[in-house]
Amino acid sequence: MGKMRACLCWCSHLLAIFAAVSVAAGRNPQTSVQTSQPSPAAPQRVRGQGEPTKAEILRGAYGTYRANNDLLFYHLDIRIDPAKKLVSGKNTIRFKMLQDDTRIQLDLADTLNIDKILLDATPLHYERDSGAVFVDFPYTLRSGSVYSIDFYYSGTPVQTGRFGGFTFGTDPSGHPWIYTACEGIGASIWWPNKDQWRDEVESMQISVAIPNDLVDVSNGRFQGKTDLGDGYTRWDWLVHYPINNYDVSVNIGNYQHFSDKMGDLDMDFYALPEDLEKARKQFSQAKGMIEAYEHYFGEYPFKKDGYKLVEVPYSGMEHQSAVTYGNHFANGYLERDWTGVGISPRFDFIIIHESGHEWFGNSVSAADPSDMWIHEGWTTYLESLYVEYMYGKDDAIKYLNGYKPKVKNDRPILTLRGVNGEPPADQYFKGVLFINTLRSIVDDDARWWKLLHDFYQHFKYQNIMTDDVVQFFNQQTGMNLTPVFDQYLRHTAIPTLELKFDTAKSTVSYRWQADEPMFQMPIRVGKKDNWQVLRATSDWQTTRTSVNKDDFEVATDLYYVNVSKP
Numbered sequence: 001m002g003k004m005r006a007c008l009c010w011c012s013h014l015l016a017i018f019a020a021v022s023v024a025a026g027r028n029p030q031t032s033v034q035t036s037q038p039s040p041a042a043p044q045r046v047r048g049q050g051e052p053t054k055a056e057i058l059r060g061a062y063g064t065y066r067a068n069n070d071l072l073f074y075h076l077d078i079r080i081d082p083a084k085k086l087v088s089g090k091n092t093i094r095f096k097m098l099q100d101d102t103r104i105q106l107d108l109a110d111t112l113n114i115d116k117i118l119l120d121a122t123p124l125h126y127e128r129d130s131g132a133v134f135v136d137f138p139y140t141l142r143s144g145s146v147y148s149i150d151f152y153y154s155g156t157p158v159q160t161g162r163f164g165g166f167t168f169g170t171d172p173s174g175h176p177w178i179y180t181a182c183e184g185i186g187a188s189i190w191w192p193n194k195d196q197w198r199d200e201v202e203s204m205q206i207s208v209a210i211p212n213d214l215v216d217v218s219n220g221r222f223q224g225k226t227d228l229g230d231g232y233t234r235w236d237w238l239v240h241y242p243i244n245n246y247d248v249s250v251n252i253g254n255y256q257h258f259s260d261k262m263g264d265l266d267m268d269f270y271a272l273p274e275d276l277e278k279a280r281k282q283f284s285q286a287k288g289m290i291e292a293y294e295h296y297f298g299e300y301p302f303k304k305d306g307y308k309l310v311e312v313p314y315s316g317m318e319h320q321s322a323v324t325y326g327n328h329f330a331n332g333y334l335e336r337d338w339t340g341v342g343i344s345p346r347f348d349f350i351i352i353h354e355s356g357h358e359w360f361g362n363s364v365s366a367a368d369p370s371d372m373w374i375h376e377g378w379t380t381y382l383e384s385l386y387v388e389y390m391y392g393k394d395d396a397i398k399y400l401n402g403y404k405p406k407v408k409n410d411r412p413i414l415t416l417r418g419v420n421g422e423p424p425a426d427q428y429f430k431g432v433l434f435i436n437t438l439r440s441i442v443d444d445d446a447r448w449w450k451l452l453h454d455f456y457q458h459f460k461y462q463n464i465m466t467d468d469v470v471q472f473f474n475q476q477t478g479m480n481l482t483p484v485f486d487q488y489l490r491h492t493a494i495p496t497l498e499l500k501f502d503t504a505k506s507t508v509s510y511r512w513q514a515d516e517p518m519f520q521m522p523i524r525v526g527k528k529d530n531w532q533v534l535r536a537t538s539d540w541q542t543t544r545t546s547v548n549k550d551d552f553e554v555a556t557d558l559y560y561v562n563v564s565k566p
């Protein structure tokens, strides 16, 4: 079955935040990527907000002509001409029909040409509607049967979006540097596919023909290269696992390669010649990262494909098994203390964050961009797990609470389904604070570690929605956490703990103020190191306290809540 999956290191979100801030290193071509963004004055539509457009529905809905088939395999076989800025070739698409039908929906940006679509040797008719391509068959495709079509296309992909989508660039020494980063915008901006998150191929071949003097790094296991005799060499890669469309990438440049091993895991690294020594030093952090995440969740998910880090001019992206990296070979995030509490400068944010997506985003994936917190909230939490593994719990709690000033609480983390929605950056920052809150509710670290491990193992290589997450946590904990999940993910506001003190009686009254009527959550209050647990609900309750109002604390670093203490 095509697994459902998804991700984006909407590190584009992060990048967007940074777009307003000038990048320290002028050398980095990323600067040009950032300055090419629309000015703040230009009205920018947020996907999934307001009335969806027809194009958004075509792009985002899992409609009839998508749901009637299940993807099995892609072979993307293309030639890229850097001088002419031209991409041409085909995608062979193998799928199983789930219903009898004569039509399926694929997607390709309307700026690219469709040269022909063949079923064996038979040209197929098709109809284009914005980015959608409805392919019609001359006879009824039968449920349960497997079909394969060759979708030929050509053109110059439009450079778009925060990371460029598809960029024909040059490196600082003038060599071509061509790369893709299309999460959000979608892979159909540069190759034809079924461009949605629910259904993934089970495996994929990627063949990229490029001028002889360049290197292509794509996803999966390198199969070899073939000199085509016309100045071009074809690089062949095989992805042994399900893969999100937007993770599929080409990185073409004057790369130098070095490798390492971690047990039987192959690690391959690609950097420009002038950055090679810096890369050797900085990329050594990948081992500690894999050790930490394997400790909490289990084996690196894409072992047959190996783990790769590939230098690019934008900050980074979680391209499956070929994570792209542009963090200046320095710790922190673009040379900044990302959560502002002195811990981020101890490690390379892009290596730790983007690689964390191998577990959450690439292995466990969301089935619709509306639920992308499954990628970003969880991967941001993985950053804090890396800190906990390396430096201990106190630093982890401190690190993740450093995200608080970034939270906006101006719209819910979950967005409208079926419109290729774009969740707010709170999916990262509020997401990690929410998951840390869940840990405090569970209030038993041994149990929490087992829960995390089992959660990942249960859903690995699957595409899921928030309801699946909630159901799993409810089942495993025996608690009804639905109102808690709903409050943090489906509402704008976080819960407020209301406190009223009666000094004469040495009591405190307490209740939750929340949008969810059934919201209840235990919380630690009183004095640090000697917390008292309140089983607070939305109804007023009263308890004795020896701590007076001014000294009365709430463990807000363990629970992401507001406190009202009038």
Ligand SMILES: [Zn+2]
Pocket (backbone or CB within 6 Å): 008, 009, 010, 011, 353, 354, 357, 375, 376, 379
């Ligand atoms: Zn991310």
